[in-house]
Amino acid sequence: MIVDVQSKILPGVTHWQSPNFYAYYPSNSSVAGFLGEMLSAAINMVGFSWITSPAATELEMIVLDWLGKLLKLPQEFLSPGNCSGHGGGVIQGTASEAVLVVLLAARDKTLRRVGKSALGKLVVYGSDQTHSALQKACQIGGVHPENCRLLKTDSSTNYALPPEIVSEAISHDISIGLIPFFLCGTVGTTSSATVDPLYSLGKIAKSNDMWFHVDAAYAGSACICPEYRKYLDGVEEADSFNMNAHKWFLTNFDCSTLWVKDRNALIQSLSTNPEFLKNKASQANLVVDYKDWQIPLGRRFRSLKLWMVLRLYGVENLQHYLRNHIELAKYFEECVGQDSRFELCVPTLQVVAPRLFALVCFRLLPPVGDNEVCRSNKLNQVLLEAVNSTGKLFISHTALSGMYTLRFAVGAPLTERRHIAAAWKVLQDEASTLLGTPLQDNGNPS
Amino acid sequence: MIVDVQSKILPGVTHWQSPNFYAYYPSNSSVAGFLGEMLSAAINMVGFSWITSPAATELEMIVLDWLGKLLKLPQEFLSPGNCSGHGGGVIQGTASEAVLVVLLAARDKTLRRVGKSALGKLVVYGSDQTHSALQKACQIGGVHPENCRLLKTDSSTNYALPPEIVSEAISHDISIGLIPFFLCGTVGTTSSATVDPLYSLGKIAKSNDMWFHVDAAYAGSACICPEYRKYLDGVEEADSFNMNAHKWFLTNFDCSTLWVKDRNALIQSLSTNPEFLKNKASQANLVVDYKDWQIPLGRRFRSLKLWMVLRLYGVENLQHYLRNHIELAKYFEECVGQDSRFELCVPTLQVVAPRLFALVCFRLLPPVGDNEVCRSNKLNQVLLEAVNSTGKLFISHTALSGMYTLRFAVGAPLTERRHIAAAWKVLQDEASTLLGTPLQDNGNPS
Structure with a gap:
């Protein structure tokens, strides 16, 4: 029975409790x-x-x-x-x-x-x-x-x-x-x-x-x-x-x-x-x-x-828990903001009101000069699939004003800063592969 | 926390897993x-x-x-x-x-x-x-x-x-x-x-x-x-x-x-x-x-x-489990049938199709000569309350053709024949108190 759980059930489970789960909204266990x-x-x-x-x-x-x-x-x-x-x-x-x-x-x-x-x-x-x-x-x-x-x-x-x-x-x-x-x-x-x-x-x-x-x-x-x-x-x-x-x-x-x-x-x-x-x-x-x-x-x-x-956690611990995720999301947001190949939150360059909680919306920008929405959407869809296919993290998407937008929702109980950094690295690497622009040694796109 | 569970929560819990729970229909745990x-x-x-x-x-x-x-x-x-x-x-x-x-x-x-x-x-x-x-x-x-x-x-x-x-x-x-x-x-x-x-x-x-x-x-x-x-x-x-x-x-x-x-x-x-x-x-x-x-x-x-x-129980064990409850209900039904103060299943003396599964419907009959439905219903309602107030078992009721009818649903995983016998004893005793007809030594009403 336990063998079957391990060999037949768990391989088909999407691990919502994983620290690398950033899709949809979190489903906390504790x-x-x-x-x-x-x-x-x-x-x-x-x-x-x-x-x-x-x-x-x-x-x-x-x-x-x-x-x-x-x-x-x-x-x-x-x-x-x-x-x-x-x-x-x-x-x-x-x-x-x-x-x-x-x-x-x-x-x-x-x-x-x-x-x-x-x-x-x-x-x-x-x-x-x-x-x-x-x-x-x-x-x-x-x-x-x-x-x-x-x-x-x-x-x-x-x-x-x-x-x-x-x-x-x-x-x-x-x-x-x-x-x-x-x-x-x-x-x-x-x-x-x-x-x-x-x-x-x-x-x-x-x-x-x-x-x-x-x-x-x-x-x-x-x-x-x-x-x-x-x-x-x-x-x-x-x-x-x-x-x-x-x-x-x-x-x-x-x-x-x-x-x-x-x-x-x-x-x-x-x-x-x-x-x-x-x-x-x-x-x-x-x-x-x-x-x-x-x-x-x-x-x-x-x-x-x-x-x-x-009873077991109390208000202060719960507040700390929530604030920590929001801080981690802010960190992710900063990472995205520093890579000019991406844009944040809303699919215009004017970010009106960015991230309020622990969800970051962002997009990979199409190559300069290509403003065709379909291709831009396809690019982000392919990036999402490439990232999720690595099995290293799981993100999901939405559409805002018709633009395919990536969602990165921090909120799994075990997520730490190192997980965010690793997730961002995967996103950058897959973007580089897609765009054919490898990162330089300093972490910026070439 | 555990102290609070024991002192504040459990005393207010209705124990659906108790072998003495016969109300509604069962809610099995295993x-x-x-x-x-x-x-x-x-x-x-x-x-x-x-x-x-x-x-x-x-x-x-x-x-x-x-x-x-x-x-x-x-x-x-x-x-x-x-x-x-x-x-x-x-x-x-x-x-x-x-x-x-x-x-x-x-x-x-x-x-x-x-x-x-x-x-x-x-x-x-x-x-x-x-x-x-x-x-x-x-x-x-x-x-x-x-x-x-x-x-x-x-x-x-x-x-x-x-x-x-x-x-x-x-x-x-x-x-x-x-x-x-x-x-x-x-x-x-x-x-x-x-x-x-x-x-x-x-x-x-x-x-x-x-x-x-x-x-x-x-x-x-x-x-x-x-x-x-x-x-x-x-x-x-x-x-x-x-x-x-x-x-x-x-x-x-x-x-x-x-x-x-x-x-x-x-x-x-x-x-x-x-x-x-x-x-x-x-x-x-x-x-x-x-x-x-x-x-x-x-x-x-x-x-x-x-x-x-x-997987853990398999078909044969599950069948045995169900049949055992049905047998226990049959035993309870026999008990009720042997006490002339009660009637079985449907509120007429012609029992058309008695118990099919593990639920027994029955009523305490009013004193001979009293055919007033209201009093008869009240009698059974009072019996139900008296029985449940003992804390020794829990039963519930329904109405059939306007007659207040007691329901005894066998189906808790831990219920054994001895629990049924004890439950029936409580029912008989409370009926005796109500009717003023104590049981004789041979278990029949005097």
Whole structure:
């Protein structure tokens, strides 16, 4: 069995825990996260209702309040024990499920107002940088694909969603009889980790009676550091907020933390009440039954691992961990900046707002005089494949303004400066091979 | 930390692994399942696309084919490598997600035919014994609640769905301009583990161009035993089939195995194709990207635990494991049958089709002469609470024909005959206290 794991399974595994993994966004594992998973697997309870394991529900509420406070979320997002509201946190499997459940809550809230036959008129707004999970949530929830507005962004705002574009789109849709109901802003987009202007977007949503969801799946973690908290400014205008502890917060996959201000909206969309699940505590409305906050019925004891991460590492260590990755990304960025064959971040020579967190976007420039986009894109695609084929590191890509762009996301727990240096060396060497311009002894291209 | 786990967490845990847990349906853990979870947590990869960890996708396909063959599913449900079809298996988190994804596939397939504005006309069929997950899937997918037909069953069919009732409902709905599109049959209902007549239901679905889903979440496991395979007869008429390996198959939660005959229907509903996930293997359509078969994007390496269970225990041990629980349930049933204060299975004295698997439904009879349903229901509710309050065992309940019915589901890995005997003793003692009829020395009520 162990032989088969080693000979048949591991060779086909993509090593997300490798210090040389820079693709997508990280998927952190840690001793604390692993211990939490082990304990959860040993208990192996199914905590759909409070009664089916009270500790699971109670711990989840406590830990989500802790993390919410660390992120300085507004009081209304915390459990009512902490304020007079109807808010609370819940662990979802993924950010896709988080955006789906709040979209469904918003959909049904709106349809209760305007009548359920109006589903075909409902409109969702995000940007072309919003995660594809929004589009998928629309598909699932029956929002017509042509009513899913992924508004165009460009380098002039560093790919953030301009509020005035949103306002215009909403006004136009209202004027033709459509019903705007949901707006998604992002803190740390998937392509380039940009940050949408939450405050302005939130105000627009509020004035149009829309649900405003903030997806901080990746960058939310960094916002436990005071110097990065500014990127959450405006979250007080949001109806829901999501951060993936399983990305860059040392908590094993899956642990996507979602907070809402109005738990009843979720519950009205997602609750069922079959006889076989009835019990005194639930019937008396004394407890939280998380089955009504999520898509599945069954759920694992996922708060254990987040609890262990927070308890075993503590805030200062976690802040240090995040800052270290950001420093390493900055180091990589400096390396790229010193090699004139590459350009940074956005595919123009005017870098408007470079790296905010631990993701560096960059491109290999085509030979001087060749401005043909297709060839330039192909060049970067070939470089990506060449680099990944070495097996020495793994990076991924995106497109920004139609330009094939390389992504280098620092965030694996074991990554150190020497790994970044080695990765950059591989990138330089492969670029040299491609361009036919070997590096000189001083490390600059000849 | 360990002190806190012991003093603060464990006292609030409902012990699903206890040999004295008989509530709901079981949630099996095992050494193999636990090892699989550990290995998965150590690798901690996120296998949304084939490229993000080829072994995860490949192993899932292999293991689902193995299990599909064990269940003697029709060839069309297996991966195309095994036949010329478009089928395949996939691990979902829960049966709720399984029925949701196939309902969405069926919804969109139908809407492509009749136009998407017809969503309000789509009708779903199941019985009042179908798991509430069907109703939740309708809520999520935008099927109007009044178009979710949960057809009434009764003791005359042992709570199975009579095909003629389905036919009538479909004909009536068509006659008033509605569009039947989805039928759910169950093998092992949640309330009483009954089995719907799959073959007849499948034929009805087929002749009306509807999707037929079979939910064997609980009882599917038993069908790896030749003597129980008959309960799957007719599955060849189904479009999709679901069994929860995490219930009664020694595989840690979550591992809900779903097979479909037409993977393209799933993919058309659930796929997205953002630039940042594009890769050569996917673009060339050479591989399976399971992200397009499920609600979330990210996914854990769940096939490992099922692989370990199948490899470490093997078919014969698994069959023995299942048969042993069924024998234990039979023993409990005999105990109940020997105590005239109780009645078995269905709340009439004519037991039509008693226990099929390892779930025993039973009731404490009210004192002779008292036929008032409310008091009789209250009596059983009080008994349940009294029994559970002892802390010596945990059972749950359901309602059958409006009668509060106790459920005793054998299936925890550690349960032995002595646990059943002890549980029955507690039930008898609490009944005696309630009825004021202490047991005589010979174990019979006085």
